[in-house]
């Protein structure tokens with residue numbers, strides 16, 4: 001629980017965690033922004049997805065993704081172990097249920113780097129816990145430059161990602177916030193502010209009723 005630290009308060013103040021979703025067309029920078037947030041914010045935990053795609057250089061199993069086979073993925077779907085799942089670029093991606101649900105109650109915030117399909121599913125299931133942020137590239141040319149510059153995909157894959165980018169961008173209106181990732185430092189600051197404000201929402205602050213009631217007690 002994120003308890004109030006002041007000795008003068010009742011100690012009943014706490015906060016329910018939130019589900020912070022970052023989506024964008026591939027290459028717009030959501031992984032970069034997510035990593036910056038996770039690195040500097042101890043209250044934020046990564047929701048590690050399962051995927052059937054191959055790891056990229058530098059990606060660590062269990063940290064960036066749980067890399068599993070199609071058979072393992074299908075078995076998890078059958079067993080109802082995903083909060084949501086979707087097929088992207090012919091590969092399967094899913095959010096395991098187990099870690100998230102318990103953490104939210106304890107005031108842990110989770111970061112989700114998932115696509116619009118997963119965002120819709122999470123919103124349908126857990127609307128009040130979800131904060132949806134969509135990143136846009138400053139231009140289509142810059143998006144192409146970033147995908148090429150990342151150096152992780154073949155020309156063919158980059159072509160497919162660019163094709164898909166336009167359809168991903170068309171889902172911008174399914175989000176609560178839209179931020180253009182032009183300068184990385186400014187984008188990071190803006191996303192950080194969204195997270196900060198969302199944490200202060202009244203509905204997330206459990207124990208407020210009792211706390212306010214106590215504040216309103218008449219003097220003896």
Ligand SMILES: Nc1nc2c(ncn2[C@@H]2O[C@H](COP(=O)(O)OP(=O)(O)O)[C@@H](O)[C@H]2O)c(=O)[nH]1
Nearest residue numbers: 026027049085086088093094095113114115118
């Ligand atoms: N629905 C859903 N989408 C996911 C999940 N994990 C990753 N994705 C999305 O799958 C897409 C491809 O991800 P990835 O292969 O890492 O490439 P990226 O586009 O460069 O981030 C991105 O849009 C991710 O946001 C997940 O658990 N569920």
Ligand SMILES: Nc1ncnc2c1ncn2[C@@H]1O[C@H](COP(=O)(O)OP(=O)(O)O)[C@@H](O)[C@H]1O
Nearest residue numbers: 026027028029030031032146150181182183184
């Ligand atoms: N604001 C920015 N300016 C310049 N390059 C960026 C910016 N944001 C991200 N990048 C670079 O663009 C590439 C794609 O970013 P990445 O975070 O992997 O995107 P995504 O996760 O959305 O596919 C990476 O090489 C990253 O370092």
